[in-house]
Amino acid sequence: MNNAHLLLLGGTSEARDLANALSRHPLRLTVSLAGRTRAPAAYPGQLRLGGFGGADALAAWLRDEGVSLLVDATHPFAARISANAALAASHASIPLLRMERPGWTAGPHEDWQHVPSLEAAITALPRGARAFLTTGSGSAPALGSRPDVTLLLRAIEPLKDLPPHVDQILARPPFSEAQERAFIETHAITHLVSKNSGGAGRAKLDAAVACRIPVLMIDRPALPPDGHTIHDSATALAAIANLLALDTASDRTP
Known part of the structure; x- marks a missing residue:
């Protein structure tokens, strides 16, 4: 399909990899980021920051901009x-491709308690716990309910007006297992609270095993049944090329 326009909903490392691969193909690429991070990583194509204003507004944008394919490569918890x-894809009558990294699974020596939400994880902590939360800046609304525990929240962007029992740790990934283990030991962490995001962030889970602390694992939200879900960039690229009838000759060595 000549002059195909693809909208990529990004914000993950997988989305960046896919965008870089797509930049070598003859199409118009628009990458949309939610805009929560003040200094997002660079993407090829045209970058759009901020939301669309809901499904109807997104559908109108897809129609107005002549989008041929919508690719959702957002975070697994961006429900x-x-x-x-x-x-929006259904209303605009265009195909939807969802790219979602596989989730983590517990190994034989890992102590996981599965919970449906951050609120449930905090509720499950025993009195006096010192919990390491790797759940990001969107966690703030859930943090005020347990003043009898200490929460150490790691985030990229600073948060304001946190309760006294919440300590903020500003840091940007990636983190090695040695770094995660040192943090757990230095701060006398008793529990790890993590979203099952999958991907390269497993070092904290390996550190929890090494330090013999339990993990409260927040399960992923259910995704809508629409669209086709793919778990890696290579398969996604092949599916996109097929859907848009892309000429892939630009990838070949002359």
């Missing part, structure tokens, strides 16, 4: 964005 993407 609202994924739901809006599914509705």
Whole structure:
């Protein structure tokens, strides 16, 4: 399909890899980021920051901009964005491809307690716990309910007006297992609270095993049934090339 326009909903390392691969193909690429990070990583194509204003507004944008394919490569916990993407693609009558990294699974020596939400994880902590939260800046609304525990929240962007029992740790990944283990030991952490994001962040889980602390693992939200889900960039690129009938000759060595 000549002059195909692809909208990529990004914000993950997988989205960046896919965008870089797509930049070598003859199409118009627009990358949309939610805009929560003040200094996002560079992407090829045209970058769009900020939300669309809901599914109907996104559908109108897809139609107005002549988008041929919508690719949702957002974070596995960006449930609202994924739901809006599914509705918008349906309303605009264009195909939807979802790219989602596989989740983590517990090994034989890992002590995981599965919980449905951050609120449930905090509720499950015993009195006096010192919990390391790797759940990011969107965690703030859930943090005020347990003043009898200490929460150490790691985030990229600073948060304001946190409760006294919450300590903020500003840091940007990636982190090695040695770094995660040193943090757990230095701060006398008793529990790790993590979203099952999958991908390269497993070092904290390996550190929890080494330090013999339990993990409260927040399960992923259910995704809408619309669209086709793919788990790696190479398969996603092949599916996109097929859907848009892309000429892949630019990838070949003359």
